[in-house]
Amino acid sequence: MKFFIDTANLAQIKEAQDLGVLDGVTTNPSLMAKEGIKGQDNILKHYVDICNIVDGDVSAEVISTDFDGMVKEGEALAELHPQIVVKVPMIKDGVKAIKYFTEKGIRTNCTLVFSAGQALLAAKAGATYVSPFIGRLDDVSVDGLNLIEEIRLIYDNYGYETQILAASVRHPMHIINCAKIGADVATCPLSAITALLKHPLTDSGLAQFLADAKK
Numbered sequence: 001m002k003f004f005i006d007t008a009n010l011a012q013i014k015e016a017q018d019l020g021v022l023d024g025v026t027t028n029p030s031l032m033a034k035e036g037i038k039g040q041d042n043i044l045k046h047y048v049d050i051c052n053i054v055d056g057d058v059s060a061e062v063i064s065t066d067f068d069g070m071v072k073e074g075e076a077l078a079e080l081h082p083q084i085v086v087k088v089p090m091i092k093d094g095v096k097a098i099k100y101f102t103e104k105g106i107r108t109n110c111t112l113v114f115s116a117g118q119a120l121l122a123a124k125a126g127a128t129y130v131s132p133f134i135g136r137l138d139d140v141s142v143d144g145l146n147l148i149e150e151i152r153l154i155y156d157n158y159g160y161e162t163q164i165l166a167a168s169v170r171h172p173m174h175i176i177n178c179a180k181i182g183a184d185v186a187t188c189p190l191s192a193i194t195a196l197l198k199h200p201l202t203d204s205g206l207a208q209f210l211a212d213a214k215k
Helices: 010-019 029-034 040-051 067-080 092-103 116-125 134-139 144-158 172-181 190-195 200-214
Strands: 002-006 024-026 057-061 084-089 108-113 129-132 163-166 185-188
Touching: 002 010, 002 190, 010 040, 010 190, 024 185, 040 057, 040 067, 057 108, 067 084, 067 092, 084 092, 092 108, 092 116, 108 116, 116 129, 116 144, 129 144, 134 144, 134 172, 144 163, 144 172, 172 185, 172 190
Parallel strands: 002 024, 002 185, 024 057, 057 084, 084 108, 108 129, 129 163, 163 185
Antiparallel strands: none
C-alpha cells in the first residue's frame, strides 16, 4: 500500500520523505489556508515546492465547480509539474471533467467520494485515483471501511485500474485496516504514519538491550 501525507506543511512533508516510506502528497484549499498560503500565485508556487520535495504524485485541487472552470484550472495545474494529479470533486461536472482530463492524458483524483456508486462513476470516467473519505463517514455513524471493501469488490469485478485512495484517515488502525481490505493508498497526517512506529514492547525491549549492553 502507498502512503501519502495529507498536508501542505513543507516541514512535515520533508520529515515523511526522509523517513523513506512516502509515496505522495494530497492537499486541498483548507490545508493551504491552514499554512497561511494565500493568493493564486503563492498557491501554485507552493505546489511546485511540494513536488520538489517528494518523488511521487501530488494532488492539487481545483476550486471551480463548473466544467469549463475545472478544465481551465486543471490544465494550468497539470502544467506546473509532471507529478501533479488534478483533484476534482465528485459532482456531475466533475465527472465530465475527469473524462476530459483522461482523454487529454491528465491524471486525476476524484475527491469527496462517499458511496460505491460515486466510485463506480469516477472509475468509468477514467479517474487515476478515487478518494473515499472514511473518517467523515465514521463521524456520521457509517462504517467508512465498509465503503473501501465495496469499492475494492466492484473494481476487482470489472478490472478498473482506478486506485482506491483512502482519505480522511484519522489514526493508525485506519491505515492497518485499509491495508487489510485492499486500499491502494492511504493519505493521512504525519502523526498517523509515525504512530505505526510505536509499540510498548519495542520500547521495553530496547531499554532492556541497552541496559544489558552497559553491564
